[in-house]
Amino acid sequence: MDRGVDARCFGAEDRRRDRGGARPGGRACCGRSGNVSTCGVPFRGAGRPRTLLLFALGIGLVVRLARVARDPLVHPDGPAYLDLATALARGELMPVLGGYFSPLYPAAVSIVAATGLGLELAGRLTAVLAGVALLPLVYSVARRLLGESAAGATVLVAAVQPALVKSSAQVLPETLAGTLLAGWLLVLRTERDGRPATAGMLAGATYLARPEGVMLVPLGLWRFRRRPRGALLYLAAALLVMAPALVAL
Structure with missing residues (x-):
């Protein structure tokens, strides 16, 4: 030797x-x-968690698209979000920002609809994309909290969980807000220099998706309570993202 x-x-x-x-x-x-x-x-088992995640992404996308293909009923709030997406496509910004419904989901729908898809289908596919994007975030959060094995099981359950699949085919912003929330939580669990600013922007974006997202602002400030500079950066980033909607109120 x-x-x-x-x-x-x-x-x-x-x-x-x-x-x-x-x-x-x-x-x-x-x-x-x-x-x-x-x-x-x-060792042979080193790639297994990644394989489980890829499988969950694949099956999650399939079951969500299958749900969309069934053409489920539109939620009573759905037409209002689609009307806001149409208004954005016409360049009417202030009614969307200052209206009753949160503006981020209609903005995302208008972007998807710009590809030529029908408005309702664009709304559903926006939710599908958000629902699939949620899965790797769920996996990452679970891995940090519970370990690799639990993360694999968690993401597989999330991929086919009926309520998550159903919401991912609705013309509603809840799935988008949930994805942003999961991203916010994941950022708070990491140790990086840009963490306060990134978490603040995600908190602000969650508010733009659902008004309850405003609660992430004080929660994040509490998380950075021992880092005054980080707390200030977090608050500034959140307010910067939220500013258009706050000004239009």
Whole structure:
């Protein structure tokens, strides 16, 4: 064996094999031989969580599109959101920002409808896209809180959970708001320099999707209560995103 390679590592591996055990973790031992790094290959199970996530995304998209294909009834609030999307397409901004209904979902619908799709179908597909985008966020949050195995199970359940599938085919903003909320929560669980600003923007965007999203502002301030600069940055980012709707009230 080369002098630079950690012989104890390989000896431990041999002893585990003799006992019928396996080394935990995703990689074999690493060492150095001269100037060359020597590492084992990943274990077979290392890619399983990613495979589960991809499967959940695929099945989640299929069941949501199948729900749309059934042409379910439009929620009583749906036509109002579609009217706002039409107003945005005509360039009427202030009635949308200052109206009773939140403006972000109609704005997203108007963008999808600009591709030539019918307005109702554009509204449903906007919800479908938001519902599918929610799945990797759910997976990431669950992985940070509960670990890989629980995250895989959670995202599979979320992909086919009837209430989530149903809401992802409705002409309503709840799925979009839920996706933004999950993104906000995920950002708060990360450790990055831009975290307060990103979380603040997501809080503001959630408010633009559903008025209840305004509660994320004080919750985020509490999260950054020991970081005055971070709290100020969070508040400024949230207010900046919310400003158009607040000014139009």
